[in-house]
Amino acid sequence: MSLFHSVIFGPIQSRRLGTSLGVNLLPVDNKLCTFNCIYCECGWNTPGVKPRFNSRETVRQALREALTRMAAEGKTLDVITFSGNGEPTMHPDFEGIIDDTLALRDALMPMAKVSVLSNATLIGRESVRRALMKVDNNILKLDSAFDDTVRRIDGPANPDYTVASTVENLRKFNGKFILQTMFLRGTFNGEPIDNTTQREVDGWLALVDDLRPEKVMIYTIDRDTPAKDLHKVSLDELNRIAERVRALGIPCSVSG
Numbered sequence: 001m002s003l004f005h006s007v008i009f010g011p012i013q014s015r016r017l018g019t020s021l022g023v024n025l026l027p028v029d030n031k032l033c034t035f036n037c038i039y040c041e042c043g044w045n046t047p048g049v050k051p052r053f054n055s056r057e058t059v060r061q062a063l064r065e066a067l068t069r070m071a072a073e074g075k076t077l078d079v080i081t082f083s084g085n086g087e088p089t090m091h092p093d094f095e096g097i098i099d100d101t102l103a104l105r106d107a108l109m110p111m112a113k114v115s116v117l118s119n120a121t122l123i124g125r126e127s128v129r130r131a132l133m134k135v136d137n138n139i140l141k142l143d144s145a146f147d148d149t150v151r152r153i154d155g156p157a158n159p160d161y162t163v164a165s166t167v168e169n170l171r172k173f174n175g176k177f178i179l180q181t182m183f184l185r186g187t188f189n190g191e192p193i194d195n196t197t198q199r200e201v202d203g204w205l206a207l208v209d210d211l212r213p214e215k216v217m218i219y220t221i222d223r224d225t226p227a228k229d230l231h232k233v234s235l236d237e238l239n240r241i242a243e244r245v246r247a248l249g250i251p252c253s254v255s256g
């Protein structure tokens, strides 16, 4: 498993986003997330760790330095991406940091998009929703239409998590978001994991059709996962799912 040991990381070549400069709002020495996904590239959450965030000013300065350096070297960037060691919207100054980032982007790297990768657990907060409405790529995770599957795959920390309330909050974006879904199979804690069954894909597609996101991104496991008995879904299968999304009139990208 790998953690990001700095506020700014990269630029890296992202499968889904192009040349991406990463911003990590989470602790630099442990993961902090409202989910505990069995496939998380950062590993498991550490129980009992107190949340510590990089301050808004620390983030602003680090980003300004990185963008200034890249601009001086004549380098370009496709995207500034908020991801890192957990869930970026947990940061108490998330909206202010987004405002700073958009201002720095406009001044120093105007061609770069600003993307946020979020698990959508905190989109019920007004300030989080406002911030996500301002960015170019508001990428929100939903791995299943079924509560029991989300519990198994994503391990939400909130015992009251439901897909229905998440969907109600997603609706408030009026389609201005990109839906991101991980497809995978395997077993975990002796229970089967598979969000590619007919019931799963039909239920998920019904939500996609209902929510009408601007785009859907589907992908499968690419690196080491904290749960060991997990398997990739083939590119053929992902492409078949993507075709069904496109048949709804919604663009869909696939990373196998």
Ligand code: SF4
Pocket: 033, 034, 035, 036, 037, 039, 040, 041, 042, 085, 086, 087, 118, 119, 154
């Ligand atoms: S939502 Fe993202 S950061 Fe959080 S546990 Fe899942 S994969 Fe990891």
